[in-house]
Amino acid sequence: MSLSVEIVTIGTEILLGHLVDTNSVHISRVLADHGVDVYQKHSVGDNAARLEALLRGALERAGGVIATGGLGPTVDDLTKPAVAAAVGATLEFHEPSLRAIEARFASLGRTDAIGENNRRQALLPAGAFVLENPHGTAPGFVALRPNGKFVACMPGVPREMKPMLAERLVPWLVERYGLNEAIFTRTLHTVGIAESDVDRRIEDVFSTLENPKIAVLAHEYRVDVKIMAKAASRAAADAAIEPVERELRERIGPGIFGADEQTLEGVIVAALAGNEQTLATAESITGGAIADAIVRVPGASRVFRGGIVAYDNGLKESLLDVNSNLVQQHGAVSEEVASAMARGARRRLGSSFAIASTGIAGPGGATEQKPVGLVYLAVADESDEVHVRRVTFLGSREDVRRRSVVAALNLLWRQVEKKETRPQASTSK
Amino acid sequence: MSLSVEIVTIGTEILLGHLVDTNSVHISRVLADHGVDVYQKHSVGDNAARLEALLRGALERAGGVIATGGLGPTVDDLTKPAVAAAVGATLEFHEPSLRAIEARFASLGRTDAIGENNRRQALLPAGAFVLENPHGTAPGFVALRPNGKFVACMPGVPREMKPMLAERLVPWLVERYGLNEAIFTRTLHTVGIAESDVDRRIEDVFSTLENPKIAVLAHEYRVDVKIMAKAASRAAADAAIEPVERELRERIGPGIFGADEQTLEGVIVAALAGNEQTLATAESITGGAIADAIVRVPGASRVFRGGIVAYDNGLKESLLDVNSNLVQQHGAVSEEVASAMARGARRRLGSSFAIASTGIAGPGGATEQKPVGLVYLAVADESDEVHVRRVTFLGSREDVRRRSVVAALNLLWRQVEKKETRPQASTSK
Numbered sequence: 001m002s003l004s005v006e007i008v009t010i011g012t013e014i015l016l017g018h019l020v021d022t023n024s025v026h027i028s029r030v031l032a033d034h035g036v037d038v039y040q041k042h043s044v045g046d047n048a049a050r051l052e053a054l055l056r057g058a059l060e061r062a063g064g065v066i067a068t069g070g071l072g073p074t075v076d077d078l079t080k081p082a083v084a085a086a087v088g089a090t091l092e093f094h095e096p097s098l099r100a101i102e103a104r105f106a107s108l109g110r111t112d113a114i115g116e117n118n119r120r121q122a123l124l125p126a127g128a129f130v131l132e133n134p135h136g137t138a139p140g141f142v143a144l145r146p147n148g149k150f151v152a153c154m155p156g157v158p159r160e161m162k163p164m165l166a167e168r169l170v171p172w173l174v175e176r177y178g179l180n181e182a183i184f185t186r187t188l189h190t191v192g193i194a195e196s197d198v199d200r201r202i203e204d205v206f207s208t209l210e211n212p213k214i215a216v217l218a219h220e221y222r223v224d225v226k227i228m229a230k231a232a233s234r235a236a237a238d239a240a241i242e243p244v245e246r247e248l249r250e251r252i253g254p255g256i257f258g259a260d261e262q263t264l265e266g267v268i269v270a271a272l273a274g275n276e277q278t279l280a281t282a283e284s285i286t287g288g289a290i291a292d293a294i295v296r297v298p299g300a301s302r303v304f305r306g307g308i309v310a311y312d313n314g315l316k317e318s319l320l321d322v323n324s325n326l327v328q329q330h331g332a333v334s335e336e337v338a339s340a341m342a343r344g345a346r347r348r349l350g351s352s353f354a355i356a357s358t359g360i361a362g363p364g365g366a367t368e369q370k371p372v373g374l375v376y377l378a379v380a381d382e383s384d385e386v387h388v389r390r391v392t393f394l395g396s397r398e399d400v401r402r403r404s405v406v407a408a409l410n411l412l413w414r415q416v417e418k419k420e421t422r423p424q425a426s427t428s429k
Numbered sequence: 430m431s432l433s434v435e436i437v438t439i440g441t442e443i444l445l446g447h448l449v450d451t452n453s454v455h456i457s458r459v460l461a462d463h464g465v466d467v468y469q470k471h472s473v474g475d476n477a478a479r480l481e482a483l484l485r486g487a488l489e490r491a492g493g494v495i496a497t498g499g500l501g502p503t504v505d506d507l508t509k510p511a512v513a514a515a516v517g518a519t520l521e522f523h524e525p526s527l528r529a530i531e532a533r534f535a536s537l538g539r540t541d542a543i544g545e546n547n548r549r550q551a552l553l554p555a556g557a558f559v560l561e562n563p564h565g566t567a568p569g570f571v572a573l574r575p576n577g578k579f580v581a582c583m584p585g586v587p588r589e590m591k592p593m594l595a596e597r598l599v600p601w602l603v604e605r606y607g608l609n610e611a612i613f614t615r616t617l618h619t620v621g622i623a624e625s626d627v628d629r630r631i632e633d634v635f636s637t638l639e640n641p642k643i644a645v646l647a648h649e650y651r652v653d654v655k656i657m658a659k660a661a662s663r664a665a666a667d668a669a670i671e672p673v674e675r676e677l678r679e680r681i682g683p684g685i686f687g688a689d690e691q692t693l694e695g696v697i698v699a700a701l702a703g704n705e706q707t708l709a710t711a712e713s714i715t716g717g718a719i720a721d722a723i724v725r726v727p728g729a730s731r732v733f734r735g736g737i738v739a740y741d742n743g744l745k746e747s748l749l750d751v752n753s754n755l756v757q758q759h760g761a762v763s764e765e766v767a768s769a770m771a772r773g774a775r776r777r778l779g780s781s782f783a784i785a786s787t788g789i790a791g792p793g794g795a796t797e798q799k800p801v802g803l804v805y806l807a808v809a810d811e812s813d814e815v816h817v818r819r820v821t822f823l824g825s826r827e828d829v830r831r832r833s834v835v836a837a838l839n840l841l842w843r844q845v846e847k848k849e850t851r852p853q854a855s856t857s858k
Contacts, residue, residue: 015467017457028446038444039479041472050468057486196547217442218586281738287724288717291738295716298792298826306748307738309710309720315735315778349744363727394537395564397727
């Protein structure tokens with residue numbers, strides 16, 4: 001049996017942007033894991049008429065609604081009448097809930113706190129299934145329409161909502177709707193390929209598949225391909241995912257650096273560690289950010305020796321042995337200087353590989369020949385051979401610098417893995 | 430004149446919980462700043478029929494809809510036909526947008542990339558007001574109903590959406606709806622003070638004020654105090670904000686490093702530039718991230734000479750002249766080694782100040798005396814005097830490293846500004 005729901009978060013703070021709604025993200029993931037389709041999500045303020053209309057519309061489209069928020073002692077006189085009206089029930093006093101609320105206050109030594117506000121929390125739509133709240137006072141509940149469609153209400157505080165969802169609501173849903181299918185995913189990470197290029201390569205697979213489904217996700221500086229299989233178990237999902245993954249890997253080729261929890265820097269560190277090789281950095285435009293990315297990886301100390309941030313040109317000479325003639329003749333932002341920085345870092349720091357960056361991040365520093373965004377990256381390998389890439393990035397200073405870090409890691413990864421070098425989307429050399 | 434809108438975020442990823450919707454939070458805040466009421470927010474998948482129905486409903490309730498997502502060159506692009514249908518317009522080919530897309534690809538040297546997918550991005554509802562996209566290919570637009578209600582569509586990538594909202598859509602809304610009362614804010618940034626401490630100091634001001642209002646906002650590693658005034662002009666708002674700001678500054682004291690767009694690293698660079706002083710870094714646990722923070726500041730080259738990432742202990746000796754006895758006697762994570770790293774960097778790189786970091790980020794590397802999270806930071810000043818701070822941070826490897834960067838910048842700032850040093854919340858020395 002399948003179930004579709006809509007999610008409603010209640011609270012004016014969400015509409016004002018004072019509160020980031022993480023509840024609906026959590027609920028979405030839990031529901032997806034149980035094969036429940038989420039049609040839409042909504043946020044509405046503490047306004048009874050709008051809430052009731054929204055719930056009525058959602059109950060037309062979907063099999064049920066899961067709502068959070070609006071159950072505190074100050075606002076629930078708005079929420080509960082609206083929910084009751086939307087399912088066509090009256091509000092009734094629920095004795096066991098009142099006793100649970102009283103017991104909770106007693107255990108906190110706060111018998112004085114039981115007043116009209118708290119008694120109101122025990123008012124529930126007639127016939128509702130109660131969701132006990134072991135982590136707070138307000139109980140949740142599932143109100144039912146005569147046709148079987150439901151509105152489940154839970155508190156907005158994540159600490160109370162999450163256990164109520166896992167321990168009370170989900171078992172109720174699984175039992176009632178016989179949910180025995182879930183969605184399992186596998187995410188392939190690419191680098192150095194544009195979203196439109198990934199699309200073009202997999203378009204025909206993408207558009208025809210029903211299960212597993214494929215989605216292309218563009219992140220800040222890289223593109224993921226996600227394979228989502230609906231199945232009764234991880235093993236069944238893997239069997240469905242495996243041939244699709246093989247096909248996608250063939251079409252996308254060497255731009256895929258890893259899957260799921262893997263990161264580019266993590267893959268580099270693992271490859272170096274596997275080969276008992278080490279790394280050093282020589283950074284100008286990226287200012288330490290390549291080294292920072294490598295150090296982010298737990299266990300980086302096995303392969304990372306260290307780096308030089310030679311921001312000042314004099315330091316490129318004194319710390320990296322870059323010949324001053326090179327800087328004078330070609331400029332600090334040049335293939336020659338990038339190469340010399342990589343070679344110098346490798347020698348000075350005694351590493352197998354060294355990666356160097358030099359470029360113009362802006363807003364100042366551009367010349368007629370060298371625009372803002374021009375970057376040279378160089379990797380010196382174990383045989384002291386240097387591989388250079390010239391790239392021009394658009395965007396702000398931070399965009400140019402962040403993209404330079406990703407491009408540098410991409411270049412380094414291809415050298416460490418001895419992959420065929422393929423041009424980047426924005427490479428002009 | 431007043432305006433009410435609903436916000437719609439488009440993308441199956443949001444419904445699956447794979448993507449946290451930060452766009453609607455940003456849009457809510459910007460709209461609140463301009464006195465626009467947000468009635469409801471919705472998220473819908475890549476489903477044309479549901480999107481069209483949702484837009485029609487929203488246009489019944491509110492004066493307009495602001496939507497993000499569903500505009501990329503992906504094959505599942507269903508947004509534009511649905512928007513056109515909801516406002517009752519047809520899709521037309523918009524020549525200037527196609528030329529802008531072509532120009533963008535040409536500037537990236539990617540004339541090969543202009544295909545049907547990219548041409549589709551230049552299809553817009555007839556009569557739409559175009560929102561140019563200087564940070565990406567897909568243009569945004571505002572589609573209009575004959576009754577004047579609108580649907581504004583922007584890309585889902587925050588880097589493209591935010592400037593489009595600020596520079597294109599908001600001016601259009603202000604002009605069209607004569608939005609003349611806005612919320613003007615002033616945000617004071619603090620570092621090294623706990624949220625509860627800030628609260629305690631300003632509680633009484635905080636709770637009584639109506640206009641301007643005050644909010645204390647805890648971010649990842651620092652606390653802001655936001656003053657929000659509703660007024661008809663910036664000047665009127667400033668007049669209301671000024672006495673409140675003065676009072677808050679007096680109560681919070683030297684933990685405030687700046688306001689509004691100012692960053693801690695920016696304040697440091699400006700102070701050093703004003704004094705014609707320079708800076709170098711010597712990093713271990715922070716792995717280049719302090720240098721990276723400094724280089725993030727436009728014009729950093731005026732003051733930043735460079736840095737050494739001495740991750741390997743041998744490099745602390747060879748590149749920073751740390752005496753090997755010190756490492757053997759006190760360990761690499763010690764006050765003595767941190768001091769020697771700062772002094773070594775200052776001498777080797779010839780700078781006025783140098784900042785050094787050494788610590789145990791985890792998950793490995795802890796000993797009985799030295800737990801994960803133990804960090805020593807040191808600043809060597811112009812007279813080669815060294816100021817050391819010992820801190821123990823809780824959290825993951827990345828938490829410890831990020832907090833170390835902020836604490837290091839805080840220590841550096843206080844030395845550069847010659848402020849009285851005040852203990853940090855989590856300092857145990």
